[in-house]
Amino acid sequence: MTSEIEQLQASTLDALQHLQDAAAVDALEINILGRKGKLAALLSRIPTLPPAERAGIGTLASEVKQTLQLAFNGARGKFSGTNDHSHFDPTWPGVAPSIGHLHPVTAFVERSVQFFTTLGYAVADGPEVETAAYNFDKLNIPANHPARDLWDTYYLNPERDGILMRTHTSPVQLRYMETHKPPAYVVVPGRVFRHEATDASHDTNFSMLEGLAIDRDLHITDLIGTLKAFLQHTFGPVKMRIRPSYFPFVEPGIEVDMSCLICHGKGCSVCKQTGWLEMLGAGMVHPVVLKNMKVDPKKYSGFAFGIGVERMVMLLHGIPEVRLLLSGDQRFLEQFHY
Numbered sequence: 001m002t003s004e005i006e007q008l009q010a011s012t013l014d015a016l017q018h019l020q021d022a023a024a025v026d027a028l029e030i031n032i033l034g035r036k037g038k039l040a041a042l043l044s045r046i047p048t049l050p051p052a053e054r055a056g057i058g059t060l061a062s063e064v065k066q067t068l069q070l071a072f073n074g075a076r077g078k079f080s081g082t083n084d085h086s087h088f089d090p091t092w093p094g095v096a097p098s099i100g101h102l103h104p105v106t107a108f109v110e111r112s113v114q115f116f117t118t119l120g121y122a123v124a125d126g127p128e129v130e131t132a133a134y135n136f137d138k139l140n141i142p143a144n145h146p147a148r149d150l151w152d153t154y155y156l157n158p159e160r161d162g163i164l165m166r167t168h169t170s171p172v173q174l175r176y177m178e179t180h181k182p183p184a185y186v187v188v189p190g191r192v193f194r195h196e197a198t199d200a201s202h203d204t205n206f207s208m209l210e211g212l213a214i215d216r217d218l219h220i221t222d223l224i225g226t227l228k229a230f231l232q233h234t235f236g237p238v239k240m241r242i243r244p245s246y247f248p249f250v251e252p253g254i255e256v257d258m259s260c261l262i263c264h265g266k267g268c269s270v271c272k273q274t275g276w277l278e279m280l281g282a283g284m285v286h287p288v289v290l291k292n293m294k295v296d297p298k299k300y301s302g303f304a305f306g307i308g309v310e311r312m313v314m315l316l317h318g319i320p321e322v323r324l325l326l327s328g329d330q331r332f333l334e335q336f337h338y
């Protein structure tokens, strides 16, 4: 019986070679594989066989059936491809290719960088894996200084010193000043890393856009004017408010608030009824940091600012959840065509 099944396969494959159209393929398929077809007829004899002969017949039959099914499908495909044009309508519009677009974070960074380059700023980037010297020490945050606790840091070695994931892009400013002399104006966009519990407004991985200006006679009013121009370029005619703050690498340090985009200062849930939104930190570069940049603080002064990109993108587009921005979810991202 084994040989009969094998013969059936061989003769069917041979017959398929000589068919002329899809209808003939259909007819042959029914004749061979149909419920009352030749294969079924062969298999109906299994119960009459001696037990020793039955073994293996089932497996062989299903293999043959699979092989023939593929052959029939292939033959049908061949004919529908050559003879059957009924499905093709040349007046149908083509399939539009899916064209990518910038991620909202990337688009925001590009637009912001463009703004600062029109003010004369250069653009720099640097390594995401940093040494503690650049991420902390040279920024006036020595080891064991309590200010290090302000940044929850991913250390890459068990001794918790030396090599780490940068917690801000400030190290790039130090590196930039190693190869540039003042006057220097530079913005540094880049990804930074914090060992934090994530929630709707915190992620362990986000983007910053930091800026540094070093020149003669730079004052805090220059900083405030620059930031006001940036916020109004990004958000339209908003008001700005300055509060004193502490960052180890600036003196004095400030935090910048912007009038609430939702309620325009009246008070709402987004601004916690204050009418103001915290936007970014900034300040005049600390003399110790200037010295670490080999800049003479008696001759030059400087200001620096750090913009949390995701926070700005969330405010700009009314996005309630920061983690959406790194989710890679197309349903979310396709809302932001630029």
Ligand SMILES: [Zn+2]
Pocket (backbone or CB within 6 Å): 260, 261, 262, 263, 264, 265, 266, 267, 268, 269, 270, 271, 272, 273, 275, 276
């Ligand atoms: Zn508000």
